Amino acid sequence: MHKIPESVLVVIHTAELEVLLIERADKPGFWQSVTGSLDAHDEPLIETARRELFEETGIVADGERIRLVDWHLSNIYEIYPTWRHRYAPGVTHNTEHVFSVCVPRDIPVILSPREHLRYAWLPYLEAADRCFSSSNAEAILQLPRHVRND
Template sequence: MQKPYKIPESVLVVIHTPELDVLLIERADKPGYWQSVTGSKDREDEPLAETAVREVFEETGILIADETSGEQQGSNRVSRSRLVDWQLSNVYEIYPVWRHRYAPGVTRNTEHVFGLCVPRGIPVVLAPREHTAYRWLPWREAADQCFSPSNAEAILLLPAHRRC
């Protein structure tokens, strides 16, 4: 049975600390390709914030929850109020290596940018089929490490969008 095609609408979540250190994760299918959390909607009517919450948890183990009681040292929970929609979208050409995941003829994706402020030292648990390593870098260095131009540009906008 063929896997359903990906929806060409996604989120990019720049996870950062109050000090503007940014979490980057390395793709399992492309070693050396560092990025922020990204992911497509699971269904057409999925709200973008829900996509962001789901992808952050799936890729990093960080749980974005409505309650804030779990935001203590060592916890993987952060308040939903820390997830900020930057009201910024990028339309880009899907890399040819990943086009097979989309319906025939789909070549462009619309990516919606979010920021997530997390406490320094929050535990990160990667999905090993998707990512093999992670690192925290100061925002300018993180932007330099991203393979995706839209990801690098989003990180460079972090100081203007930070809400911690």
């Protein structure tokens, strides 16, 4: 089964703009926010974001205390050649939808060991510098503007 070339990016942050980054297990040294593809073409984006947030960090977006925010921002980017085998033949680009979630700094983080090795809380500028993905870094740099608008 091929991955659907539509995904979410969830920037996890505190009110003080510290950002949670996670290191990929399949590419040590590659740091990122939560990402993940739709499981089905009709899966609502907010549900994809909620599912991926929980699967990758153990954080539950309950809609009250922990609330996902849809930035209504999409990025289209070229899929890295090393990961194209996951998609149908000829698929080279992905559409990524950006979300954020503000959490307490002391929230428990439980990583999926098959996906991620470790995590780090970083000031947002440092987090943007550490991301391997340019769209992830750009989203983190936009975080102060979106937090003010929440």
